[in-house]
Amino acid sequence: MxxxxxxxxxxxxxxxxxxxxxxxxxxxxxxxxxxxxxxxxxxxxxxxxxxxxxxxxxxxxxxxxxxxxxxxxxxxxxxxxxxxxxxxxxxxxxxxxxxxxxxxxxxxxxxxxxxxxxxxxxxxxxxxxxxxxxxxxxxxxxxxxxxxxxxxxxxxxxxxxxxxxxxxxxxxxxxxxxxxxxxxxxxxxxxxxxxxxxxxxxxxxxDVPGALLGTLGLAALVFGLIEGQNYGWLRPKKQFEAAGFTWPLDNVSPAFVSLVLSALLLLGFVWLERRRKAAGQIVxxxxxxxxxxxxxxxxxxxxxxxxxxxxxxxxxxxxxxxxxxxxxxxxxxxxxxxxxxxxxxxxxxxxxxxxxxxxxxxxxxxxxxxxxxxxxx
Structure with missing residues (x-):
């Protein structure tokens, strides 16, 4: 903005x-x-x-x-x-x-x-x-x-x-x-x-690539923070199901994966924004x-x-x-x-x-x- x-x-x-x-x-x-x-x-x-x-x-x-x-x-x-x-x-x-x-x-x-x-x-x-x-x-x-x-x-x-x-x-x-x-x-x-x-x-x-990385990164972060208490921060506490999808992993909770994914996406967002700014592109x-x-x-x-x-x-x-x-x-x-x-x-x-x-x-x-x-x- x-x-x-x-x-x-x-x-x-x-x-x-x-x-x-x-x-x-x-x-x-x-x-x-x-x-x-x-x-x-x-x-x-x-x-x-x-x-x-x-x-x-x-x-x-x-x-x-x-x-x-x-x-x-x-x-x-x-x-x-x-x-x-x-x-x-x-x-x-x-x-x-x-x-x-x-x-x-x-x-x-x-x-x-x-x-x-x-x-x-x-x-x-x-x-x-x-x-x-x-x-x-x-x-x-x-x-x-x-x-x-x-x-x-x-x-x-x-x-x-x-x-x-x-x-x-x-x-x-x-x-x-x-x-x-x-x-x-x-x-x-x-x-x-x-x-x-x-x-x-x-x-x-x-900035379409930045919008995708930023939006997905924030979504993954918010999901992980909200659902960590419900589904476990590391190990699954209960089965995760949504819109017909069932979480397939027994040893890792969806909240933990979501938080890791958010870190990767947001780091990618920071790297991309810096690169685009240095190149004089829209960020x-x-x-x-x-x-x-x-x-x-x-x-x-x-x-x-x-x-x-x-x-x-x-x-x-x-x-x-x-x-x-x-x-x-x-x-x-x-x-x-x-x-x-x-x-x-x-x-x-x-x-x-x-x-x-x-x-x-x-x-x-x-x-x-x-x-x-x-x-x-």
Missing amino acids: TAEPGTEYPALTGRKRWVALLFLAFGVAMIILDATVVNVAIPTMVEDLDLTTTDAEWVNSIYSLVFASLLLLSGRLSDIVGRRFMFLGGVTLFAVASVLVASAESSSALIGARGLQGIGAAMILPSSLSVLNAVYRGKDRAIAFAVWGATIGGMAAMGPLVGGWLTTNASWHWAFLINVPIALAVFIGVLLMVPETKDTTHRRGI LLDLGLFRIKTFGMGNAVAALVSLGEFGLLFILPLFLQSVIGYDALETGVILLALAAGSFLASGLGAPLAKRFGPVPVLRLGMALEVIGVLWLA
């Missing part, structure tokens, strides 16, 4: 910039809510559709697998075809897939629809960030990025609450059908309020960005925070419902504290960074993250 603000497109100004930000944030909120709402809805879905344990695992996993593996590619495509176009396409696909999830009557239909949701989400997330970078300036951009980040953290925590309330008071179907009116409002709002932007500072085109990801200290460290910190927060959001609902005995709504209310903390921090982060500098604020945030995780443990 690339965006060159200040040279291509005029900044959004006046009240319009905040209305546009609101619709973009709702689009991001929709996909983050859906990533976590399943955690509290899955027990009811298992009972209603007579899902097996493997089916339930894939309903959870396929969304993250498809979502993560397509982020790089969809980010580059949004620069070429238009960021607003990609965002609106993702919103449309996500809404259609949500209807398919809600109307699914079999495990295969449900898992396939969740995969489509993952594609739509992968189109929405990077394009929304590129739009913010292209049409906001200075302090407005800092506020927009803060709202974007707070939306992700806050909605991840609110997902179980929303899903729990809908599952308890209506049905699990409405945990997905609620996306349709949200998507419609977001589509209209973004179409009217957000200008189209493209990357005109780099050569057009797609999917400019690895030179990671030599910029703030960029590299910022991504490392974001990864650590995400591991802590999203790991908790997966484990806590299962613990609270399966071990403590809370229902879906009670679980969501407890997790609401995480959303409150995220929204509060987003409002305080910018003024604190301006007064004390970003590094002390970053250290404080990481310290609070560690303390919170250890306290829960």
Whole structure:
């Protein structure tokens, strides 16, 4: 993904910039809510559709697998075809897939629809960030990025609450059908309020070999990390079956093979991108960005925070419902504290960074993250 603000497109100004930000944030909120709402809805879905344990695992996993593996590619495509176009396409696909999830009557239909949701989400997330970078300036951009980040953290925590309330008071179907009116409002709002932007500072085109290696490498990595606990990190714990395929090896787990394969593919991706960059060819990801200290460290910190927060959001609902005995709504209310903390921090982060500098604020945030995780443990 690339965006060159200040040279291509005029900044959004006046009240319009905040209305546009609101619709973009709702689009991001929709996909983050859906990533976590399943955690509290899955027990009811298992009972209603007579899902097996493997089916339930894939309903959870396929969304993250498809979502993560397509982020790089969809980010580059949004620069070429238009960021607003990609965002609106993702919103449309996500809404259609949500209807398919809600109307699914079999495990295969449900898992396939969740995969489509993952594609739509992968189109929405990077394009929304590129739009913010292209049409906001200075302090407005800092506020927009803060709202974007707070939306992700806050909605991840609110997902179980929303899903729990809908599952308890209506049905699990409405945990997905609620996306349709949200998507419609977001589509209209973004179409009217957000200008189209493209990357005109780099050569057009797609690094096809890099896209293949990067997408397959990320998919293999995410699969291995998700399924290692289920199927064994080295030795098989149980038989792996998917879409009529049965894992043929008795001594090595599919998760281990997937992780090894991901390492080879991602190393190949790094080698290819460096070679193409040196030859002056189009690259999917400019690895030179990671030599910029703030960029590299910022991504490392974001990864650590995400591991802590999203790991908790997966484990806590299962613990609270399966071990403590809370229902879906009670679980969501407890997790609401995480959303409150995220929204509060987003409002305080910018003024604190301006007064004390970003590094002390970053250290404080990481310290609070560690303390919170250890306290829960």
